[in-house]
Amino acid sequence: MKLGIPHFGNVSVSIKAIAQQLGATDSLIIPPPMTQKTLNLGVKYSPYEACLPYKLTLGSLIETCELGANTLAQARGSGICRLGYYAKNQEQILRDLGYSAKFLTIDISHNKLISVLRLIKNLANDASWYEISSAFFFGISKLFALDKIEKVVQEIRAVELEKGTANKIYHEAIRNIDEATKRKEVKDITKEYIERLNHVEKNNKAHPLKVGIVGEIYVVIEPFANMDIEEELGKLGVEVERTMTLSRWVKYSLFLNYLGADEWRKVHHLAKPYIDHDVGGDGWESVGEKILFAHKGFDGIVHLAPFTCMPEIVAQNVMPSTREDIPVLAVICDEQQGKQGLLTRLEAFVDLLEFRRRKNGRRIYNTR
Amino acid sequence: MSKVGIPRALLYYQYYPVWRSFFEHLGAEVVTSPPTNRTILTAGISRAVADTCLPVKVFLGHTMSLIGKCDYIFIPSMTSFGKKTYNCSKIIGLPNITRAVLPECPIILDPNIDLEKGRWYFYHQIYKLASRFTSNSVKMKKAIDVAWQKQLAYRKKMSDEKITSNQALFDLYGSSHSASSQKNPQGNLTIALLGHPYITNDEYLNHRIIYHLQNMGANVLTSEMAPQTAIDAAATRAVGETHWAFEPDIIGAGQYYTEMKVDGIITLSAFGCGPDSMMIVWVEHRAKETKTPFLPLSLDEHSSGGAMLTRLEAFLDMIKRKGTKLPTPTPAYC
Numbered sequence: 001m002k003l004g005i006p007h008f009g010n011v012s013v014s015i016k017a018i019a020q021q022l023g024a025t026d027s028l029i030i031p032p033p034m035t036q037k038t039l040n041l042g043v044k045y046s047p048y049e050a051c052l053p054y055k056l057t058l059g060s061l062i063e064t065c066e067l068g069a070n071t072l073a074q075a076r077g078s079g080i081c082r083l084g085y086y087a088k089n090q091e092q093i094l095r096d097l098g099y100s101a102k103f104l105t106i107d108i109s110h111n112k113l114i115s116v117l118r119l120i121k122n123l124a125n126d127a128s129w130y131e132i133s134s135a136f137f138f139g140i141s142k143l144f145a146l147d148k149i150e151k152v153v154q155e156i157r158a159v160e161l162e163k164g165t166a167n168k169i170y171h172e173a174i175r176n177i178d179e180a181t182k183r184k185e186v187k188d189i190t191k192e193y194i195e196r197l198n199h200v201e202k203n204n205k206a207h208p209l210k211v212g213i214v215g216e217i218y219v220v221i222e223p224f225a226n227m228d229i230e231e232e233l234g235k236l237g238v239e240v241e242r243t244m245t246l247s248r249w250v251k252y253s254l255f256l257n258y259l260g261a262d263e264w265r266k267v268h269h270l271a272k273p274y275i276d277h278d279v280g281g282d283g284w285e286s287v288g289e290k291i292l293f294a295h296k297g298f299d300g301i302v303h304l305a306p307f308t309c310m311p312e313i314v315a316q317n318v319m320p321s322t323r324e325d326i327p328v329l330a331v332i333c334d335e336q337q338g339k340q341g342l343l344t345r346l347e348a349f350v351d352l353l354e355f356r357r358r359k360n361g362r363r364i365y366n367t368r
Numbered sequence: 369m370s371k372v373g374i375p376r377a378l379l380y381y382q383y384y385p386v387w388r389s390f391f392e393h394l395g396a397e398v399v400t401s402p403p404t405n406r407t408i409l410t411a412g413i414s415r416a417v418a419d420t421c422l423p424v425k426v427f428l429g430h431t432m433s434l435i436g437k438c439d440y441i442f443i444p445s446m447t448s449f450g451k452k453t454y455n456c457s458k459i460i461g462l463p464n465i466t467r468a469v470l471p472e473c474p475i476i477l478d479p480n481i482d483l484e485k486g487r488w489y490f491y492h493q494i495y496k497l498a499s500r501f502t503s504n505s506v507k508m509k510k511a512i513d514v515a516w517q518k519q520l521a522y523r524k525k526m527s528d529e530k531i532t533s534n535q536a537l538f539d540l541y542g543s544s545h546s547a548s549s550q551k552n553p554q555g556n557l558t559i560a561l562l563g564h565p566y567i568t569n570d571e572y573l574n575h576r577i578i579y580h581l582q583n584m585g586a587n588v589l590t591s592e593m594a595p596q597t598a599i600d601a602a603a604t605r606a607v608g609e610t611h612w613a614f615e616p617d618i619i620g621a622g623q624y625y626t627e628m629k630v631d632g633i634i635t636l637s638a639f640g641c642g643p644d645s646m647m648i649v650w651v652e653h654r655a656k657e658t659k660t661p662f663l664p665l666s667l668d669e670h671s672s673g674g675a676m677l678t679r680l681e682a683f684l685d686m687i688k689r690k691g692t693k694l695p696t697p698t699p700a701y702c
């Protein structure tokens with residue numbers, strides 16, 4: 001078997017680690033990083049009005065098929081929007097293209113943990129459950145490490161003197177963590193890189209603008225889908241924060257939710273006056289998070305939504321009516337959005353935020 | 369007597385009889401907005417975020433036309449009608465969207481109909497709703513029972529008599545529901561028209577497509593004209609486990625009518641509709657496999673009836689000439 005997975009944030013780093021631990025590197029095809037080619041492939045073979053995550057994952061799966069994958073993993077679930085349809089539709093499209101890959105679906109609405117473990121079991125059939133679970137924990141430890149480093153990167157980007165330094169370090173960290181083969185190593189690398197990030201030359205007087213990133217999970221997490229919006233905001237001297245990360249998803253959806261913990265309780269509670277039940281996808285959370293960031297004293301929100309994304313359109317309609325007064329920049333992610341246009345909008349948004357801050361008598365000392 | 373407003377849009381076409389009968393049995397008067405017109409459409413467009421789909425904009429326009437004419441507006445959150453099948457997010461969040469963009473709206477009655485959460489949740493929601501009108505639980509129970517019977521009869525009437533929602537509503541409630549299309553015309557071609565009932569029945573939005581097709585000599589079949597159980601089963605045959613509440617209407621009916629060997633299939637969707645983009649691919653695939661001529665049409669705010677007519681004529685001509693060449697699969701905006 002040759003398993004292919006669609007590219008999504010740092011997921012492939014963790015799957016690769018799992019495969020390595022199980023000695024099954026040969027049965028895994030690592031998806032190439034997303035490029036314009038991935039997008040073009042996805043757009044070409046997807047229905048025109050499909051959402052961007054659909055198009056990108058399709059493009060990515062086609063690329064893994066080209067590299068020889070014959071079994072493909074894709075998320076599935078009910079009650080969570082079009083995602084339920086991804087695998088069904090994409091399988092048909094791939095078949096029409098002449099790839100006879102089999103789909104393994106990961107149910108991410110019910111029995112998530114079992115689905116994920118079963119997928120891993122598929123990688124190495126004769127491995128015992130003990131081996132599988134230890135490989136699994138090793139794999140996700142990489143996700144946790146990367147998210148921890150990224151959090152520091154988000155802070156440093158805003159205040160570093162030479163723009164791009166933190167990012168360079170971050171990419172180096174990803175490479176090194178990817179190569180690590182022991183948990184101890186992962187830990188050491190994490191520590192080392194956080195240290196290095198903290199020593200980047202920065203403007204110590206700056207109180208950077210703070211912007212919260214909310215929206216649909218795929219475009220929020222995958223930098224290619226949002227055109228590196230966090231990095232671009234960093235260049236403009238803005239510190240970003242986002243609640244949604246892969247490690248958080250793993251921590252709650254695969255473990256703590258089973259014990260009754262609900263990571264969104266507070267966010268849902270804050271959204272109650274406007275939306276009081278799930279509307280699919282991440283629409284409910286987007287509205288609640290806007291309020292949460294406003295309470296935390298953030299300067300603004302960037303709301304990322306794929307074009308035609310139903311839950312986020314609900315959120316977009318509802319957001320302006322909340323009592324909290326905080327500027328929201330809605331960014332629609334699709335193949336038509338050009339980077340230059342985005343940059344112009346970001347600059348105007350940052351100007352607005354600066355203006356509001358000055359009006360309130362607070363200073364910024366920007367590094368721009 | 370308190371007045372409950374029901375906007376003539378979205379799930380209205382599927383559930384009006386049950387809603388109306390329920391409120392009337394509780395002693396309320398039901399006010400319905402007029403059929404869609406230019407004013408309603410423009411009003412709706414002016415209030416929603418631009419990327420919102422056309423049917424939701426139309427819905428907001430209808431709601432606005434009811435403001436000042438009623439004490440309550442009924443906008444249920446129709447989340448799920450069965451195991452693991454959900455509605456579109458925008459329909460689930462409809463009361464929330466409306467409240468946010470139309471703050472001047474009277475009290476919105478928004479029970480959450482979520483059968484996935486079980487029977488008791490459902491009864492609780494209905495009880496909460498009904499207790500605004502009566503505290504008599506016998507009366508409530510009766511209202512539910514009668515209303516549900518009405519609904520079943522309505523659904524059966526459409527499939528038995530092979531008529532559209534509009535025509536059935538006309539028979540039941542009279543002139544305010546007139547439809548321009550005829551019942552059971554004797555055309556020489558049979559065309560399946562697939563789309564959400566709120567698109568295929570809104571004659572302003574769809575430029576009276578059924579009427580025009582009939583004039584061109586076609587019998588038009590819509591999802592309402594097939595028995596519910598048949599299209600449910602057909603949807604399962606086509607895609608296995610279903611996810612969406614409206615899959616039977618589009619994929620199910622598509623499967624059912626291709627099996628019946630109709631002469632052509634037309635899908636009618638709204639620009640910006642997420643679910644349709646996924647489902648139409650299936651229908652198209654089915655059509656290709658069975659060599660059934662297929663025409664995808666998409667409506668938007670600026671669509672004109674003229675362009676649609678031209679496409680319909682060309683499509684029917686092609687079928688009449690027994691052409692097997694399939695039209696381009698990208699949707700045509702008309």
Ligand code: SF4
Nearest residue numbers: 051081082083281309
């Ligand atoms: S939440 Fe939005 S992006 Fe995700 S599957 Fe649904 S429509 Fe697509």
Ligand code: SF4
Nearest residue numbers: 421423456458641642
């Ligand atoms: S199903 Fe499509 S048309 Fe209907 S509300 Fe959802 S997005 Fe709009």
